[in-house]
Amino acid sequence: MDVTGPADAASFARGPWLAQVDAVLLDLDGTLVDTLGDFALALARTLAELDLPAMPREEIALRVGKGSEHLLQSVLLWACTRAGHADAAARAQALYTRAHLRYQHHYGLVNGSHAVLYPGVQEGLAGLRRAGLRLVCLTNKPHAHALALLRAKGLDGAFETVFGGDSFARKKPDPLPLLQACAWLGTVPARTLMVGDSRNDAQAARAAGCPVVLVTWGYNHGQPVREVDADGYMDSFAEMGVG
Template sequence: MTVQLNASAPFPARVVLLDLDGTLIDTAPDLAGAANHVLRKLGREPAEMSVIRGFIGNGVRELMRRALSIQQEPSENELDAAMVDFSQYYGAHLLDHSQIYPGVRDTLKALQAQGRELVCITNKAQAFTLPILQQLDLYDYFGLVLSGDSLPKKKPDPLPLLHAAGHFHQPVSDCLLVGDSRNDTQAARAATMPVACVTYGYHGDEPVQALHPDAVLDNMSELLDILA
């Protein structure tokens, strides 16, 4: 059920910005697989899926740093070496178990049919983002894809959001970010852009309502109910 928290809705949203991990796609199984591959290679115990889920959202380097820190904080050199193994493994296993969330594809089709511009905006590196979108046949829905290394700063900095609005020559008030975590709400607030959060994503033990988004969605299809 859609929970509307902001009286300014429905949102015009000529541009809809969508987070990737935990919003469009459940990537946690393959991220956990890659992280645990590295941990096992180092002779460490693998981490539980629920633990890895809590590390998602700040890019894979930070995910790997936190996974290693479960037992011992890594040096930068140790993290660099771990990232080589992580990147090689994850790049070869991007979609072994990852799946598009229910309602996502149909919602993207509907948004595109309505003439809205769509942006995928993620902290995941481009080397992983583009193959995932392409192999799941989602890439062509987006007029712009901004990965974690596309710009000098990433979420929670507002730069990617402001860049997307400027790219389509729209004011931030005519854009809407859809995400699942504090990074998304912080970036949106800093950009003064409306933001909706999905309940099924990666936000740890913190309910998305505690992030004070403008709307809460249980299913991506509910996004259509809050747009003008």
């Protein structure tokens, strides 16, 4: 499959490429659901218990995408630095185990309560299913939290299966999750489309040999998503609704 791709995702979805795709792997946070409100609340409660300052939402958005461990480590380092600890890195490391337990607790309580579906998600997923494409949710979010979020947002029946950040030995941007998802589906990577919101998704797809489309409304660590090497970009999830 030629992965040089069209200029935008709308032409990808409605053009001849569709006949060359058997399945779609979809990221969750920043792609299907805006979960920044959940992250902000759970992190604020966790940091308060540790006597550390809360992080602004715009700073949290820069750190989303590589899994909860990376997010928490980055937030702790920022908060310890902001609090004036002489050795912020050492302090953040010392607090990590306790912080991780408390963060998972708080996130479990708020998961989905301050998150919203992006416009066109349900219509886009329905269109892909009508087109006969198999759908898998492939996220770096812990599997249990991913399932709970999908249920809370009425998307639990949209996918054949869900793989989380703890489903495999490595997370995106490593290609392993995509390759394992393709193996589960029984599809070849070149016929399995990855849809995500960041360079993590694109790097994983490129390394796995999957075509990739990026949405323009997600997080992507604060960088313009159109600067990331991808086969297409879409400004509305409804653009993936076909048939």
